[in-house]
Amino acid sequence: MLKRADMKRADIGAGIGLIILGTWIFWYSDAYRKVVVYIYGPNFFPQILSTLMVLCGVTLVVRAMRGKALAKRDRIDRQGFVRTVIAIGICIGYLYLMQVIGFAMGTSVFLFVLMTFLGQQGLMKRVISSIVTSLAVWAMFRYFLVIPLPTGMFDFTF
Amino acid sequence: MLKKIGLMFTVAAVMIGFTVTNGIAAKFPTKDITLICPWSAGGGTDTIARALVKNAKKYFGVNVNVVNKTGGMGAVGMGSVATARPDGYIVGMITFQLSTFRLMGLADLSYRDYSLIQLVNRSPASMSVDAESRWQTLKQVMDYAKENPGIVTVGHSGAGGGWHLAIASIATVNKVKFNYVPFDGAAPTRTALIGGHIDLATTGIDEVLELYKAGMLRILAVNAFERHPLFPEVPTIAEAGFPNPSPIFDWRGLGAPEGVPEDRMEVLIKGFKQCFEDPEFVKLADQLGLPLVYKDPEGFEEFLAGMEETLEPALESVGLLKPIE
């Protein structure tokens, strides 16, 4: 079964990753032993966890080798994945944009762009839904919850 | 008249929709001020902050909104105040931990990064035992601990915190070894005490007021020069037999980012002083057993400089001194 082989590879990779990560954490937190104030200092818990992590990693690798990896049920759709990455990119752009042109306006732009990108039909529908949503949330934060939001260069006077 | 001009200005600004730069309006403040509290909602600092600005509108003409920005022993919230835009619209509660950040090597942040506004309160530590404890006085505890080093469990509200350092410096001076049990704040410490899970607890004296009044615990001493007005029968640390020339206090104050224009600082200093003197706030502090102490910016700075000098040896004694140069 092809899918099971897929998962086997992933499991072995993840297991080795866990072993490396666990070893690193164990080594890194050992430095906290120097600043010990108590016997059970800051290194204690992370070291227990990293030990367990290494054990889990080993088990994962062993089980996968023995062919006990689960069959994969679902795989990432390549085209969809590209779409997701672009959407994350749009969102990161929005985080910067918001700090320049303010929360309400930045959000409207973000929602409109993302809706367009996802292929929503109807210009008015997109414009109205993005503006209404951003204004509603903005107003709720500003006047009801009194949470400060980025204002950007257009600093509202009150 | 001035007010009217200000109002017209505001209206004009609204009609345009925005003002391009801050500081065009001559009047300050024209919009709500944000008070950043570096501790979570419902805690002691948060309660004080909210009580302080309850009637702020009377004195500033605008609301002062408390916003909680928590994490990292207050470093996140206090740091965000220090680096905020210095237009006077963001001020912050600053607390005891600010005196320890640099000394403990946690963050390069100290009172020098702020335009100080004022000191609000200064609380002494108290040492308490459960009501059913076999110890009646601090001397009995210390004697027992001297004979049995490392046996008496002392709960405090976090390593490097004021209460930990307060008891640790007393213990060091008197050559006593306790078994320190750090808790996450005052509430779990006192719960552990009345539940009988620790022998002694150090907390702010105000933090045990209610349990003391209900007779669920006994306060052995207050770490200050004078007795506390709400606890007249509790002896000072010197009266209990362990004189302490430089007691460590917990403190809370107000600060603005460095670089706020002078005229705005004046407004803030005056306004917060009025909030501080508001009868409602004074009454609440009284009920809470919170010793209010006002210090103007200069006095506050002097106090904080002295605090760092007191803390250095105390942190050294518990092995937490790692100053950032």
Place this chain on the structure above:
Amino acid sequence: MDFGFLYHAFGTVMLNPMNFFFVFIGLTAGIMVGALPGLTATMGCALLIPFTFGLPPVQGLLMLLGIFCGGIYGGSISAILIRIPGTPSAAATLLDGYPLCQKGMGGKAIGMSTVASFMGGTTGALVMTFLSPQIARVGLRFGPPEFFALAIFGLGMIITISGRSLLKGIISCLFGLLITTIGFDPLSGVPRFTFGSRDLLGGVTFIPALIGLFGYAQVFRNIEKMQIVPAVKAKVENILPTLKEIRSVLKTIFKSALMGTFIGSIPGTGCDIAAFVAYGEAKRTSKHPEKFGTGILEGVAAPEAANNGATGGAMIPMLTLGVPGDAVTAVLLGALTLHGLQPGPLLFRDHLDVIYPIFAGMIMAQFILLIVGLSGAKFFAKTINIDRKILTPIIFFLCVVGSYAMRFSFFDVGVSMIIGIIAYFMEYYEYPASPILLALILGPMAEGNLRRSLIISRGDPLTFFKRPISATFIVMAIIIMITSYYRIKKAMEKEA
């Protein structure tokens, strides 16, 4: 207990339309705040404290109580509809709530959640009214070893929420526990894994992590699958669960509610732990454990009854001892103080004029919750019928706002999104997200109390077995872990 006085207090509270009004306002606001990802009941209460200043203490408190109950309930709505828990305590609800919604039964799930919340909340409120002092005394017997044992007991629930591979569930859990060690360590005064960053000194904040695990991950999946998976249309006609359906889960509801109330009443534990424990217990004792996670009403009823039961429970230590039961009651405590009432043992003795109306208000809130919830369910369920290409960007945006609003920090938004990306990939390789969340909730409790216990006992690991309560919890945890492991394994084999 002075029953005459209690009766009188109930009468005055119930009959005053203004009180009714304030609870109603608080509850509605709470449901809204709770349903929005990132805005929790805790935050709702904190933000609305200034609004209560103008009110008399009792009415102000009633409003905050409404927010508390509404917020905990409201979290389940977004958990069911969009697989994003609005509040941490709704994270167990989504395990069965969302699959139900995908079957087109979102409305029915919300209806069941409302009924279970009502019953759980009422149970909690009644226990609080009649047994507060007794339960508070039990809570005091919880010291560090007991809290550690309780944390282990809670972590044992990963067996029931791990999905297909227990090993991968444990790996998720370890991952979560390690995340909780990032930041300043209050026990030793040392920063860990911060690499000199001031933002990391505060650690990974819980709410942004929650939004990452469930919110962002789900949004990314939605965007990826948009062209492949057909849209679900919710049937909104049958919101009300039938009598038969209610009867079949009645036992689960009451057991969960009582467990929730008890867990909530221990200082320092809250609705979120209660919900997970109740879900695990319901699954373990069920006749068909393999059906949990595929969308059954019982899986919604158990956690919802428990977390609303825990609201009443969490009030107990706050009212009797002045010790907050969880984060929300900590805020309520602050509110009481600001209204000039000092919470503590004396409040319960001397201020029955405040305490009894709180009892009455808490019970009243449950009835209003039932009415508001059932009348709103239809409306809420319809929201997922909005075009997905409009809804997904809006949810994306709400995730950004939710992760920002906790501390007003873009750093948190970044952390949240990174966790979201990790969780998105983990899902494909069958690493479940819920154990991470459970670990985030219980990690600090487990670590702090493990070390604290060992400090107190001067390094004796047997301390956990020398004390009756902690020994009981640990033994129970082990028994439950073993039995549920075998029961679930057997049930899954039977199915396969």
